[in-house]
Amino acid sequence: MEKVALYLHIPFCQKKCPYCNFYSITRGFSEALYLSALRKEIAFWKEHFNPKIETFYAGGGTPSLLSPGFYETLFDILSKSFDFTPVELTLEANPESLDLEKLKTFRAIGFNRISLGVQSLTKKGLKFLERIHSVDKALKVIDWLVTANFENFSLDFIYDWKGQGLKTLEKELKLILSLKAPHLSFYEFTLEEGTPMQRLYKKKTWSSEKKVESLCRLIEDTLEGAGYERYEISNYAFSGKKCLHNLFYWKVKPYLGIGAGAVSRIDKYRWKNPENYSLYTSHLIKKGSPPFEILEIWNEKEWIKEYIFMGLRLKEGIKIVFLRKKGYSFSQNALKLLKSHELIEEEGGRIFLTFKGKLLHNRIVAFLWDNLEETRK
Ligand code: SF4
Incomplete structure (x- = not known):
């Protein structure tokens, strides 16, 4: 279960x-x-x-x-x-x-x-x-x-x-x-x-x-x-x-959201109920189903990108071995550059943001996404 x-x-x-x-x-x-x-x-x-x-x-x-x-x-x-x-x-x-x-x-x-x-x-x-x-x-x-x-x-x-x-x-x-x-x-x-x-x-x-x-x-x-x-x-x-x-x-684990405006993410699907109390309640009362809209259907690469985005919010960061297992890695030059600016650190097979890096989380993630390489081709 x-x-x-x-x-x-x-x-x-x-x-x-x-x-x-x-x-x-x-x-x-x-x-x-x-x-x-x-x-x-x-x-x-x-x-x-x-x-x-x-x-x-x-x-x-x-x-x-x-x-x-x-x-x-x-x-x-x-x-x-x-x-x-x-x-x-x-x-x-x-x-x-x-x-x-x-x-x-x-x-x-x-x-x-x-x-x-x-x-x-x-x-x-x-x-x-x-x-x-x-x-x-x-x-x-x-x-x-x-x-x-x-x-x-x-x-x-x-x-x-x-x-x-x-x-x-x-x-x-x-x-x-x-x-x-x-x-x-x-x-x-x-x-x-x-x-x-x-x-x-x-x-x-x-x-x-x-x-x-x-x-x-x-x-x-x-x-x-x-x-x-x-x-x-x-x-x-x-x-x-x-x-x-x-x-x-x-940690990009599954969650179910219920109620008006709630978002859910299970497997490759992300969906959302309308941000509209009247529409939400009337649709459910009349039809018995939530009037949700599918926001995204992820492929594996999109899931990996979310893992990078979310994981870098955490102190523990992201696991390089895990990325490799999934067939992805970052270009060495990109990591070198971030390290030389003291924005990331690498330790125990993990990459995580430094204090300075945390202030630039979104920009660093965008940069890493641009430098994400598929190793399984
Ligand atoms: S309107 Fe104010 S109290 Fe209501 S959710 Fe927003 S911040 Fe919170």
């Missing part, structure tokens, strides 16, 4: 953040209707294959906006449909939608990991990002996570928001360390296409590459100095606390 990561997209938010390009709506949705549609989607997949669900991740949107009862019913449907005994069940949450009782109930129905969207622990940062929670509320919720018995949780942050300098970040990092979160994510602020912030600032940037590098350096040095491992470009964890679900994506 194939081991699969199950992703559930909850496309609902209390308020749309002006920098966010994830699919979510703030009005006109119903828990009951969404659950009916999901029930049908699960029944559809049950007829087509029989996965063993290794991890479950409710992402969004704001999954913590929904009631614990919604998930309790969903887990019941999943247990009756699949081999549903995940070792990790993560709920993405935002501070404004939580109180202690709700957290305790989420824990009691089976969630064992919370990924909390803190984004900033400064007033200035939260104001710039137009988040609706306060620093105090975020700190209170982090306290409650411990009270509610969530031994495993992650805090999400955004860095390089407009106005953040090294001193502000240094202070914030001190506070973050005092919270002893088992897992931390740090994402660089980006002006995403089609968002209100992108329209406001156009292509203007407020930080030079040098500044981003120094912010990133400060984050890495501070967190690694405190015992965190930077196991992925944006993710840090204490020993044994890596996100098992996301490792499925980074």
